[in-house]
Amino acid sequence: MGDTSRIKNVARRVVEQYRQGNQMVVVVSAMGDSTDDLIALSRQITDNPSPREMDMLLSTGERVSSALLAMAIKSLGVEVISLTGRQAGIKTDMVYSKARIIDVDNDRLRAELANSRVIIVAGFQGLNEYGDVTTLGRGGSDTTAVVLAASLHADLCEIYTDVDGVYTTDPRVVPEACKLDTITYDEMLELAHLGAAVLHPRSVECAKHYGIPLHVRSSFNDNPGTIVKEETDLEISMVITGVTYTKNVAKLAVFGVPDQPGVAYQIFKKLADNNISVDMIVQSAMRDGINDISFTVTQDDLHKSLETVEETIKEVGAQGYTYNADVAMVSVVGAGMNSNPGVAAMMFGALAEENINIHMISTSDIKISCIVKNSDAEQAVKALHKKFALDKIDQN
Numbered sequence: 001m002g003d004t005s006r007i008k009n010v011a012r013r014v015v016e017q018y019r020q021g022n023q024m025v026v027v028v029s030a031m032g033d034s035t036d037d038l039i040a041l042s043r044q045i046t047d048n049p050s051p052r053e054m055d056m057l058l059s060t061g062e063r064v065s066s067a068l069l070a071m072a073i074k075s076l077g078v079e080v081i082s083l084t085g086r087q088a089g090i091k092t093d094m095v096y097s098k099a100r101i102i103d104v105d106n107d108r109l110r111a112e113l114a115n116s117r118v119i120i121v122a123g124f125q126g127l128n129e130y131g132d133v134t135t136l137g138r139g140g141s142d143t144t145a146v147v148l149a150a151s152l153h154a155d156l157c158e159i160y161t162d163v164d165g166v167y168t169t170d171p172r173v174v175p176e177a178c179k180l181d182t183i184t185y186d187e188m189l190e191l192a193h194l195g196a197a198v199l200h201p202r203s204v205e206c207a208k209h210y211g212i213p214l215h216v217r218s219s220f221n222d223n224p225g226t227i228v229k230e231e232t233d234l235e236i237s238m239v240i241t242g243v244t245y246t247k248n249v250a251k252l253a254v255f256g257v258p259d260q261p262g263v264a265y266q267i268f269k270k271l272a273d274n275n276i277s278v279d280m281i282v283q284s285a286m287r288d289g290i291n292d293i294s295f296t297v298t299q300d301d302l303h304k305s306l307e308t309v310e311e312t313i314k315e316v317g318a319q320g321y322t323y324n325a326d327v328a329m330v331s332v333v334g335a336g337m338n339s340n341p342g343v344a345a346m347m348f349g350a351l352a353e354e355n356i357n358i359h360m361i362s363t364s365d366i367k368i369s370c371i372v373k374n375s376d377a378e379q380a381v382k383a384l385h386k387k388f389a390l391d392k393i394d395q396n
Ligand code: ASP
Pocket: 029, 030, 035, 036, 061, 123, 124, 137, 138, 139, 140, 141, 142
């Protein structure tokens, strides 16, 4: 909801649906860049704001848009009420700025629906057990919507965004990228975690958990979008459904690590204790009683990781460490790769043809990720998209 003319447009669409006889709960996110603007505002005051006050501040963006949308709907002659996360009964854990919803008390929602009102809920926020406002992490309105859909046993959960749906890759990098008609929860989760910003990862986890199909579609047009659900017919024909990349990664290598039980534990326990989540981990083949262990973290965690590693290498008697923040992770995702041999070879082949060097590799049932030089990332994505013929997918 960029500006008031778009709010009026959303209001028209809501009223249309309502007049077709639907009961509706509409979850809104903040207008345009207003969340970023609020963050910038706080930075003018302090570099180190209290997490509680930060959530108090950021939750206002959604309150603004919920009230404005309610006004717009009301002026079209439909009964409507806006509610904050708290009024909608959303209870979260204690973690400010990335709280998880633990319960929904939907009495108020049910009562308002029974009164034939459209309900507008301020997304991205709830209340913790101290009665304080919490927020759910950037993009968290998606999660509010899915959790409310689950709680109310909704027939449908639609997520409106500024693109037509989920694409085989970022269309800004590969203009030939295709919109997917369907994608599985697991594939969507991988894509969401690996950098595709269409959906809040937690919203996909919740949708999978409650078995709620999501329809991701554009708020600018009526085109059908992408359905996210458990199984897709595509799996049979498509080995790979998406290619994605993230530049928010850094690689660390600890070398000359004694080959003894408990050493990896010491290194990664320290990182975990400092709340650093590690993604890929690779241990080299042992030679002369020592190993090298490499791993990746997000760039935001790099500084803290280096401090931590500096301490642990002394404790475990490793020879030293190096790091490289100038890397990116490129991944191919597809539920079909499980049953199709040769996907890894195809991926490495495509990168070799472009003369792109692979620094690290990791795999799961439905994805393969490679660490490459930052400046190679876009070229790698283009090559992989082409290699797996994602520009020519036939979904019917
Ligand atoms: N306004 C919040 C954000 O920008 C939540 C959302 O948009 O879903 O992250």
